[in-house]
Amino acid sequence: MDSSKSKDISELIFNRIKEKQVELKASYEASKQQIGFFYIDDLLPEDLAKQCFDVFPKPSEMRCLKSIREYKYVSAQMNKHDTLLEEVLYAFQDSKIVNLIGEICNINSLYADESLYAGGLSQMAKDNFLNPHLDNSHDAERERWRVLNLLYYVTPDWTTENGGHLELWPNGPKKEPMVIESKFNRLAVMATHDTSWHSVNQVLVDKSRCCISNYYFSDEPLKVTDKFHVTKFRGRPEDTFTNLVLDLDASLRMLVRKVFKKGIRKNPHVYKKED
Template sequence: MIKIEEIKKRVGEFHSAAPFPHLVIDDFVDTDFAKSLAGEFPVIDDSSLFTYSNPLEKKSALNDWNRFPAFTYKFFEYLCSEAFVSELGQLLGIKLYPDFGLHGGGWHMHPDGGKLNPHLDYNIHPKLGLQRRINLILYLSQDWQAEFGGHFGLWSNDPVSSRPLKLEKEVEIRFNRAVIFDTTYQSWHGLSRQVSSGGTNVRKSLAIYYLCDPPANTENRQRALYAPTEDQISNPDIEELIRKRADNQLYKDQYITKD
């Protein structure tokens, strides 16, 4: 179902990639299967989706297994299976565990104006106490054009400010392209370009995250930590939103604040 041999051949590239370990793999699953997955996404204004709309992020998402149609359900079941998780972990040299709750994963959709500031994912799973380690994202927007934006950006880390230093790489969104990356290297990532398709398309992806045993004295960050974009730097309202968005108690009230 998945190009596992491609990961095996390129595992050295994964570990040596900058600004943090990652791989970009095209034609990640069988083309017909990818089309079936793409066809199961809901429309962007479906009431079952959870909407994030604030100056840091504009997207919709869903991680409810009961809402997934057959192909999507089976795919996530496979991605969580002992066979796949064990093989992926062995290839990467990491003891990995699945997150059956798809915390932060599932369907992700970005409409026109869709954005996602550079951020660090949560570090410790709020229910399992395990460390988030590997992200796997599969892009499923058919007929996506480079001028629509939505590129996946990878930033280096500034050790002085503990914020993104430089946009080191942009990954253009292509149908059936996957990105696998390690989240434990101050791995700042997000959308380096806002989505702008003129209303003709939606940026669609499936995401799943794998966990590991946390090393001693690991930072207990249970919510994503965002950084301002260049036009938001020194904006006190944005800094306050970032603080609240990362707070375990205050984060829920921040999702739907408007630009």
């Protein structure tokens, strides 16, 4: 990775967010009693954002996650892919950007995650989906709280009709979601806590929705009610059987974590860098 190029990209991101800081802070403040979020369009120069899409790995070069919970392709092993993607991803970890987003969201201790635990690249092709879920509350070592999810979308001409959009469930997964479209060159930032249910609706077209994602962590949870939890999935409101299965799944995984604090096996979705 060219660290100087990543620094140049972080400068572009910083300046764009700084330009809209007042509006973004207002958006987050207005929504934080349920699920705090904001989004910003035209984050990077269009040519650079388009180049990210052009060099995005094929699904066959990524890890497929397919179950009743989700169906998508992911990768955190950034050295296997075009260096531009790693440069853009780590640009979001520049301390200036982390601190600026911390100001917008009023979070004092905020840390990027160099290991990309559950972050990195994601791709959703036709029929892919991500059921309503709560993200794992902590980092891999259970030392810091996961508090923000940053999603940068890079597929050109991605429309409402395509599906594959971020859904927030501010009134819980039994109610109706609000949709944040996965528009090209859009950065969406959302809070993660014990009621921040979110999902991605099914992709309906023979195209791929590509995303570069980061998580930020903190010394403290966003809500005083937050307690440790594993990633918890549900079906959609009408999926009664799926809900029963996924409730049992979450309960069993929580039971395991009460016995084995860090789980039986390490989550493989981290960036294993070469020495």
